[in-house]
Amino acid sequence: MFQTGEGASLGTEAMPLHRSLGLTDEAMLGLYAKMTLTRALDDRLWALNRQGKAPLVASCQGVEAASLGVGLAAKEDGDCFLFPYYRDMALKLVFGITPMELVIGHLGKEGDSFNGGRQFLLQGASTDRPMIQTSNVVGSNLCQSVGYAIGCKILGEKTVTLVSFGDGGSSQGECHEAMNFAGVHKAPVVFVCYNNRLAISVPQEKQMAIKDLADRAAGYGFPGRVVDGTDLLEVYQNVKAAIERAREESGGPTFLEMKVERLRPHTSDDDDTRYRSAEDLEASKGRDPLVKLRSYLTNIGVLTTSQEERIRGEAREEVNRATEEAEKAEPPDPSTLMRHVYSP
Amino acid sequence: MTVKSVIEAVREAMREEMVADSRVMTLGEDVGARGGVFLATQGFVEEFGERRVIDTPLAEASIAGIALGLAFKGLRPIAEIQFSDFWWYAANQIIGEAARVCYGSNGVLPAPMVVRIPYGGGVRGGLFHSQNIESYLYNTPGLKVIAPSNPYDAKGLLKAAIRDNNPVVCLEHKKTYRGVRGEVPDGEYTLPIGVADVKREGADVTVISYGLALHYCLAAAEMMEDEGVSVEVLDLRTLRPLDKEGILASVRKTAKALIVHEANTTGGVGAEVSAIIGEEAFEDLDAPIMRLCGPDVPTMPFASTLEDAYMLNADKIRDALQKLAAY
Numbered sequence: 179m180f181q182t183g184e185g186a187s188l189g190t191e192a193m194p195l196h197r198s199l200g201l202t203d204e205a206m207l208g209l210y211a212k213m214t215l216t217r218a219l220d221d222r223l224w225a226l227n228r229q230g231k232a233p234l235v236a237s238c239q240g241v242e243a244a245s246l247g248v249g250l251a252a253k254e255d256g257d258c259f260l261f262p263y264y265r266d267m268a269l270k271l272v273f274g275i276t277p278m279e280l281v282i283g284h285l286g287k288e289g290d291s292f293n294g295g296r297q298f299l300l301q302g303a304s305t306d307r308p309m310i311q312t313s314n315v316v317g318s319n320l321c322q323s324v325g326y327a328i329g330c331k332i333l334g335e336k337t338v339t340l341v342s343f344g345d346g347g348s349s350q351g352e353c354h355e356a357m358n359f360a361g362v363h364k365a366p367v368v369f370v371c372y373n374n375r376l377a378i379s380v381p382q383e384k385q386m387a388i389k390d391l392a393d394r395a396a397g398y399g400f401p402g403r404v405v406d407g408t409d410l411l412e413v414y415q416n417v418k419a420a421i422e423r424a425r426e427e428s429g430g431p432t433f434l435e436m437k438v439e440r441l442r443p444h445t446s447d448d449d450d451t452r453y454r455s456a457e458d459l460e461a462s463k464g465r466d467p468l469v470k471l472r473s474y475l476t477n478i479g480v481l482t483t484s485q486e487e488r489i490r491g492e493a494r495e496e497v498n499r500a501t502e503e504a505e506k507a508e509p510p511d512p513s514t515l516m517r518h519v520y521s522p
Numbered sequence: 523m524t525v526k527s528v529i530e531a532v533r534e535a536m537r538e539e540m541v542a543d544s545r546v547m548t549l550g551e552d553v554g555a556r557g558g559v560f561l562a563t564q565g566f567v568e569e570f571g572e573r574r575v576i577d578t579p580l581a582e583a584s585i586a587g588i589a590l591g592l593a594f595k596g597l598r599p600i601a602e603i604q605f606s607d608f609w610w611y612a613a614n615q616i617i618g619e620a621a622r623v624c625y626g627s628n629g630v631l632p633a634p635m636v637v638r639i640p641y642g643g644g645v646r647g648g649l650f651h652s653q654n655i656e657s658y659l660y661n662t663p664g665l666k667v668i669a670p671s672n673p674y675d676a677k678g679l680l681k682a683a684i685r686d687n688n689p690v691v692c693l694e695h696k697k698t699y700r701g702v703r704g705e706v707p708d709g710e711y712t713l714p715i716g717v718a719d720v721k722r723e724g725a726d727v728t729v730i731s732y733g734l735a736l737h738y739c740l741a742a743a744e745m746m747e748d749e750g751v752s753v754e755v756l757d758l759r760t761l762r763p764l765d766k767e768g769i770l771a772s773v774r775k776t777a778k779a780l781i782v783h784e785a786n787t788t789g790g791v792g793a794e795v796s797a798i799i800g801e802e803a804f805e806d807l808d809a810p811i812m813r814l815c816g817p818d819v820p821t822m823p824f825a826s827t828l829e830d831a832y833m834l835n836a837d838k839i840r841d842a843l844q845k846l847a848a849y
């Protein structure tokens with residue numbers, strides 16, 4: 179479908195790729211379980227929308243490997259700060275946000291740890307998670323993330339900031355401004371663009387005249403890479419390298435273009451049959467990141483049928499528990515409407 | 523006390539806060555070696571270095587967005603938008619994002635940033651160096667907007683803004699920068715945001731204004747004194763939150779109110795002040811509330827005849843006051 183950048187190989191049977199990257203078989207099974215949980219949760223949220231309980235759902239199906247890989251590299255690094263976007267559910271799960279919090283966030287219930295039921299999709303900020311997602315104004319997080327990264331540098335801290343956004347977001351003027359500013363200041367930031375070739379219905383060729391968004395990085399004076407965003411290990415490797423580069427004295431930003439897929443309509447409000455051919459959707463399904471990881475692990479004998487069944491069963495149970503608890507939560511009290519307009 | 527200009531007061535406020543708090547910093551176009559086009563940051567880069575005084579690319583959205591990100595990291599940025607006429611690019615980050623962050627995070631994430639914006643006309647700046655932008659800002663919950671008229675207020679309010687945990691826009695009328703001088707205490711002080719100030723006491727009519735226009739109001743009040751009418755001049759100083767109590771107290775005393783501002787009439791600050799008076803002091807009034815505000819054209823034009831026709835002056839305000847006094 180496209181040329182990938184570095185390290186797309188699946189390794190050899192003797193030395194599977196994950197082990198050469200320092201990831202144990204157990205770690206891989208854990209990641210597979212996370213991805214399975216992400217998928218199960220995503221399916222449940224969609225169902226909750228159809229039941230009239232979740233007003234809006236933006237499915238992350240097709241972007242799980244990219245989001246999980248970003249989260250994994252950042253979490254392992256231990257000193258990263260994130261400016262995610264609405265399809266980053268896998269990343270959030272890696273960073274310890276619970277399925278129950280995610281369901282609550284979609285139902286608009288009291289106890290929403292990011293916004294108290296004021297926004298959907300877990301936007302806002304929490305007291306103890308290293309991430310900020312102010313809004314769903316596409317592209318608004320880019321300049322903020324660069325400011326945050328420059329702030330870390332001013333304070334002499336080693337934190338690396340990662341920001342994610344879609345191909346649609348890359349068209350915003352603020353994306354240009356953020357990348358330009360980051361280049362000038364060698365800001366310790368990693369730009370992660372999930373390119374699913376669609377901004378709602380508008381295809382890539384109507385959004386830009388180039389094939390690879392990564393090409394743009396050169397214009398800002400830092401490297402850009404094309405990454406197969408459906409391949410967890412390729413994502414992990416590239417994000418890890420970008421984090422390291424961000425931190426180096428003469429390093430700075432990297433732009434990672436994750437070639438991903440969108441396996442569902444844009445959101446639960448969308449009808450993608452109006453603009454997407456069945457063949458195109460089928461082709462996308464052929465690059466399902468969950469299937470890809472499953473076959474990798476099965477082929478090298480790390481994932482057995484019984485483990486697969488166990489993992490799926492556990493994911494189902496966890497999602498059931500989360501849904502039950504979240505549905506029991508109360509909606510926010512109307513008396514909280516006027517709170518927090520200003521900070522004390 | 524020392525007599526200073528508004529621009530000197532602004533510079534002193536920022537400098538003192540930067541000396542006192544290493545988290546305070548500034549960024550904007552030409553704020554480094556040039557010291558800002560109005561010299562607000564003169565000497566700063568030499569004193570505080572390039573990390574705390576950032577010359578930015580010519581891109582207002584990023585100036586505001588980067589400032590917000592810096593604030594998230596715990597710094598206290600002061601962003602300078604070179605002229606109000608160019609702030610529109612930054613509106614997304616200031617109004618769309620910064621003003622909503624605290625509310626949208628249920629109080630978890632404050633956005634302590636100041637955006638300084640030189641604004642206003644009467645300087646032969648034409649359509650794109652004269653704009654009054656306050657109407658677009660002051661109706662935003664989550665944002666504070668200050669608009670000082672003199673050096674004392676500018677210094678005290680700007681220092682308070684820098685210490686505030688919310689996004690604050692500081693509107694600095696360009697014509698006051700060097701045109702208005704006044705006494706500034708030598709010691710440390712701040713002024714509370716959200717408190718209006720009676721600049722001249724009077725008994726017969728209240729005129730409510732801010733910024734450059736306030737000075738024309740004072741001159742007009744002087745003229746009215748000669749005609750035997752005692753005019754109270756109330757300086758709003760802060761446009762959000764408006765000082766309801768201050769406005770009502772003055773209007774209840776005089777029973778007549780004239781609101782004066784350079785910005786367009788429709789939907790301007792005067793409309794809100796008028797609504798406050800109408801809702802809460804209707805029975806205290808002896809005359810309809812009057813407004814003398816900018817005509818509803820896009821901005822004041824360049825040609826001197828057209829600019830003069832748009833701009834306020836003491837005579838125009840006196841005429842309005844005469845009408846109101848005679849009602």
Ligand SMILES: Cc1ncc(C[n+]2csc(CCOP(=O)(O)OP(=O)(O)O)c2C)c(N)n1
Binds near residue numbers: 315316344346374378
């Ligand atoms: C500034 C802005 N314009 C329009 C929208 C409506 N909108 C929401 S998502 C979206 C498409 C975004 O596409 P992309 O950035 O590629 O991300 P994807 O949804 O494909 O992951 C649009 C048009 C918005 N939220 N913000």
